[in-house]
Amino acid sequence: MNVALEIDKLVVHRGGRPVLHGISATVQAGTVTGLLGPSGSGKTTLMRAVVGVQKVHSGTVTVAGRPAGSPVLRNEVGYLTQDVSVYDDLTVRENARYFATLHGVPAASADQVVVDVGLGEAAGQLVSTLSGGQRSRASLACALVGSPSILVLDEPTVGQDPVLREELWQRFHELAAAGATLLVSSHVMDEAGRCDRLLLIREGRLIADDTPAAVRAAAGTDDLDQAFLRLIKASAAGDREA
Amino acid sequence: MSARLTIRTAGRILRQLSHDRRTIALLLVVPALLMTLLRYVFDAEPQVFDRAGLVMLGVFPFVIMFLVTSVAMLRERTSGTLERLLTTPIHKLDLLLGYGLAFAVAAAVQAGVVAAVSYGLLGLDTSGSAWLVGMIAIANAVLGMALGLLVSAFARTEFQAVQFMPLIVLPQSLLCGLFVPREQMVGWLHAISNVLPLSYAVQALTEVGAHTDPTGLMWRDFGIIAGAAVLALVLGAATLRRRTA
Numbered sequence A: 001m002n003v004a005l006e007i008d009k010l011v012v013h014r015g016g017r018p019v020l021h022g023i024s025a026t027v028q029a030g031t032v033t034g035l036l037g038p039s040g041s042g043k044t045t046l047m048r049a050v051v052g053v054q055k056v057h058s059g060t061v062t063v064a065g066r067p068a069g070s071p072v073l074r075n076e077v078g079y080l081t082q083d084v085s086v087y088d089d090l091t092v093r094e095n096a097r098y099f100a101t102l103h104g105v106p107a108a109s110a111d112q113v114v115v116d117v118g119l120g121e122a123a124g125q126l127v128s129t130l131s132g133g134q135r136s137r138a139s140l141a142c143a144l145v146g147s148p149s150i151l152v153l154d155e156p157t158v159g160q161d162p163v164l165r166e167e168l169w170q171r172f173h174e175l176a177a178a179g180a181t182l183l184v185s186s187h188v189m190d191e192a193g194r195c196d197r198l199l200l201i202r203e204g205r206l207i208a209d210d211t212p213a214a215v216r217a218a219a220g221t222d223d224l225d226q227a228f229l230r231l232i233k234a235s236a237a238g239d240r241e242a
Numbered sequence B: 001m002s003a004r005l006t007i008r009t010a011g012r013i014l015r016q017l018s019h020d021r022r023t024i025a026l027l028l029v030v031p032a033l034l035m036t037l038l039r040y041v042f043d044a045e046p047q048v049f050d051r052a053g054l055v056m057l058g059v060f061p062f063v064i065m066f067l068v069t070s071v072a073m074l075r076e077r078t079s080g081t082l083e084r085l086l087t088t089p090i091h092k093l094d095l096l097l098g099y100g101l102a103f104a105v106a107a108a109v110q111a112g113v114v115a116a117v118s119y120g121l122l123g124l125d126t127s128g129s130a131w132l133v134g135m136i137a138i139a140n141a142v143l144g145m146a147l148g149l150l151v152s153a154f155a156r157t158e159f160q161a162v163q164f165m166p167l168i169v170l171p172q173s174l175l176c177g178l179f180v181p182r183e184q185m186v187g188w189l190h191a192i193s194n195v196l197p198l199s200y201a202v203q204a205l206t207e208v209g210a211h212t213d214p215t216g217l218m219w220r221d222f223g224i225i226a227g228a229a230v231l232a233l234v235l236g237a238a239t240l241r242r243r244t245a
Helices: A043-051 A071-075 A092-102 A107-116 A132-144 A162-177 A212-219 A224-241 B003-018 B021-041 B046-079 B081-085 B092-121 B130-152 B158-175 B187-194 B197-210 B216-238
Strands: A003-014 A017-028 A032-036 A058-063 A077-080 A150-154 A181-185 A197-202 A205-210
Touching: A003 A043, A003 A181, A017 A043, A017 A058, A017 A181, A017 A197, A017 A205, A032 A043, A032 A162, A043 A058, A043 A077, A043 A150, A043 A181, A077 A132, A092 A107, A092 A132, A092 B003, A107 A132, A132 A150, A132 A162, A150 A162, A162 A181, A197 A212, A197 A224, A205 A212, A205 A224, A212 A224, B003 B021, B003 B092, B021 B046, B021 B092, B046 B081, B046 B092, B046 B130, B046 B158, B046 B197, B092 B130, B092 B216, B130 B158, B130 B197, B130 B216, B158 B187, B158 B197, B197 B216
Parallel strands: A032 A181, A032 A197, A077 A150, A150 A181
Antiparallel strands: A003 A017, A003 A058, A197 A205
């Protein structure tokens, strides 16, 4: 297996204080990796560093063999921000087609990806008139449109109903099966169970980097929710003793 | 740099505008309405309307494009679309020139409507050609757009962006020679007005008003406006950072 992402002793400061304290991890190509952790733990910052929009204090992030943010990677990396970042005053189709243009792919593939995220019926609607879940899928369509080999998705399933969540996860695994590498952050633990591998971070430090089965075994419970609570509490207790 | 991405970006911006019917109506109707107002304010003095109306023709696009662009670009920054764009292969200049092209087209349509109303219905009379007035109006619009892009980097909210209008536009309007000839201003004000681009816009328009054929001074002023627009665009490009803290 090829290494798609390599994060080495990554330290990031924001607002004058460190938010990532030397994170190291590798992600294999063709896998779905879940990035989990409490709110404010540094998930989004780590994703921004992988995409190459985050100023880094020290350490390196290597994406497909190149430093994160290299110009050649701009066609390879698709990024879904946590907040919906599409044009409110354009239709779903117009948004997808514009991002298709930027990646040099035809309008037809933009229209296809709109259907893939379940917005075929709403393609002609202005984004400002969509529901929250639809807006976030419109944003997802724009991240998928160039068929990037690395997908960094920050909370892609927030606000989606269970049926759509199921469909989106199926889609993520299809993409991975086709060779893409996905880094997906989530709050929902039943989604964590669907990942090939999990990265759990707490206060800017990696506290678990393993398969869901191994995480369950390490925490001594079959319930991932419980497993994470135990790991986080154990890590917090370690901090107090130190 | 890619001409294709510049044109597609301009198309995207114009499409955004086209979905906003009310903004289009305001863009097209308001300047013509104000011009009509000006015409009847100076009902007894048509030669004053000829001078002031001509200058307004050139200044409207500057003010309006400044406002529209500073808010539009601020939205790109705050909605996250700018950050997203900068993770794609688009070059910063493609984006800025796309904005320039889109708003130049919008300004051309706007200037066309105001000029048609002014020359056709309100009896505006200039020695030089209306086409030259239109050309200068578009250059002013591009300058306003470039300054709007630049100041959007210094505003965090739309409230702040709108406040840059009185800060950047009003002093230039006061000092550009529209209200008091620049030669009659006290020395230090005259000196300040010498470095403000709108002064040259007004001078170029005044030249068109007074001379049948384009003069050397008009072309020089036109060049200064274009140069100021390029400078503001370059400074604006420097504020677009792919990597942020």
